[in-house]
Amino acid sequence: MATLLWLQGGACSGNTMSFLNAEEPSACDLVTDFGIEILWHPSLGMELGENAKRIFHDCASGARPLDIFVFEGTVIQAPNGTGRYNMFADRPMQEWVRELAAQASIVVAIGDCACWGGIPAMAPNPSQSTGLQFHKRELGGFLGPNWRSKAGLPVINIPGCPAHPDWVTQILVAVASGRAADIALDDLQRPQTFFTSFTQTGCTRVQFFEYKQSTLEFGQGTRTGCLFYEFGCRGPMTRSPCNRILWNRQSSKTRAGMPCTGCTEPEFPFFDLAPGTVFKTQKISGAIPKEVPTGTDPISYMALAAAARVAAPKWAKEDMFVV
Ligand code: SF4
Ligand code: SF4
Numbered sequence: 326m327a328t329l330l331w332l333q334g335g336a337c338s339g340n341t342m343s344f345l346n347a348e349e350p351s352a353c354d355l356v357t358d359f360g361i362e363i364l365w366h367p368s369l370g371m372e373l374g375e376n377a378k379r380i381f382h383d384c385a386s387g388a389r390p391l392d393i394f395v396f397e398g399t400v401i402q403a404p405n406g407t408g409r410y411n412m413f414a415d416r417p418m419q420e421w422v423r424e425l426a427a428q429a430s431i432v433v434a435i436g437d438c439a440c441w442g443g444i445p446a447m448a449p450n451p452s453q454s455t456g457l458q459f460h461k462r463e464l465g466g467f468l469g470p471n472w473r474s475k476a477g478l479p480v481i482n483i484p485g486c487p488a489h490p491d492w493v494t495q496i497l498v499a500v501a502s503g504r505a506a507d508i509a510l511d512d513l514q515r516p517q518t519f520f521t522s523f524t525q526t527g528c529t530r531v532q533f534f535e536y537k538q539s540t541l542e543f544g545q546g547t548r549t550g551c552l553f554y555e556f557g558c559r560g561p562m563t564r565s566p567c568n569r570i571l572w573n574r575q576s577s578k579t580r581a582g583m584p585c586t587g588c589t590e591p592e593f594p595f596f597d598l599a600p601g602t603v604f605k606t607q608k609i610s611g612a613i614p615k616e617v618p619t620g621t622d623p624i625s626y627m628a629l630a631a632a633a634r635v636a637a638p639k640w641a642k643e644d645m646f647v648v
Contacts, residue, residue: 327502329363329395329501330366330393331395332367334398334411334454335399335401335452335454336438338397339436340488341368341397343489344490344494346573347490347491349491350494352494355498360501360502361501365381378414381421384428385425393432394428396426397436399443399445401453402455411452423468426472429474430476435488436486436488440457440459440484441461441484442459443593446460447596455467458470458472458514461592462513477506478506481516482513483496484515484590486588486593489567492516515589519570523562524564524568525618528560529568530547530552534551536642537633538642541555544582544583545582552579554614556606559584561619563589563590565589568580609623613627
């Protein structure tokens with residue numbers, strides 16, 4: 326039996342909502358089939374008041390072994406580093422986080438806010454929010470760059486806004502069954518099994534991406550083209566399995582005609598763009614995307630795009646806007 330404690334800091338509960346939608350395994354399966362004992366969770370915890378506080382104190386002091394500490398949301402440090410903007414069980418949440426992280430065998434950050442600070446950490450960041458071990462792309466965050474759990478591992482980051490339920494449950498099962506050290510992480514401490522390939526992998530519009538043909542409107546079917554050229558799709562620059570491990574087991578943003586907004590990357594939500602242009606591809610000289618797919622450069626991409634447009638077959642241009 327592996328014990329798990331899940332707390333929320335500066336959070337909207339989106340990752341909890343996503344987790345509760347898990348199906349294979351479900352949150353219940355984690356308990357009944359995979360031996361995870363949920364000591365407390367904001368939505369699932371059975372204990373209230375003093376009884377709940379006793380669990381937190383026992384885990385924080387080491388009196389009760391804590392195998393997995395899951396944190397959702399930012400660590401709020403305002404005002405002036407005291408953390409008193411986010412009180413929980415009589416103390417600033419940041420004090421619970423520091424003590425529980427020190428006692429846990431493994432610490433898992435769920436969602437962008439816990440991983441890198443997410444939306445709350447955007448300038449001017451009045452809550453002084455940060456992630457557990459990153460602040461945006463910079464290693465450090467609340468626990469510091471060299472922090473390691475009792476098992477000797479850094480925080481395992483499962484980003485997303487929210488994280489897909491399967492990403493969460495599969496990692497929790499691996500951790501609970503003693504395989505945490507086998508989870509290969511990338512340089513942002515994300516499990517490589519989910520965050521090595523690009524969101525574009527498996528996208529049903531990719532043939533139109535190849536021939537540089539754009540869809541004209543949001544929400545249109547796959548046959549109408551790619552969302553990269555006019556709607557700012559970040560699929561070629563974002564690492565996630567959203568088109569391999571489908572949402573609700575049936576779809577993804579790009580399949581539904583909405584651009585990927587890059588929610589698994591530390592820079593999300595990319596709101597440094599001019600107002601009204603978040604879903605608009607930024608262009609150089611009116612035609613070439615300002616940001617090109619990861620791994621290429623604007624000049625090479627420009628040459629490829631020109632050739633691809635010339636070579637585009639008739640089927641790729643039907644009913645579409647040619648950029
Ligand atoms: S740019 Fe977006 S819509 Fe186009 S193929 Fe890539 S992921 Fe799909
Ligand atoms: S498609 Fe992009 S924005 Fe949507 S959940 Fe996946 S990574 Fe996030």
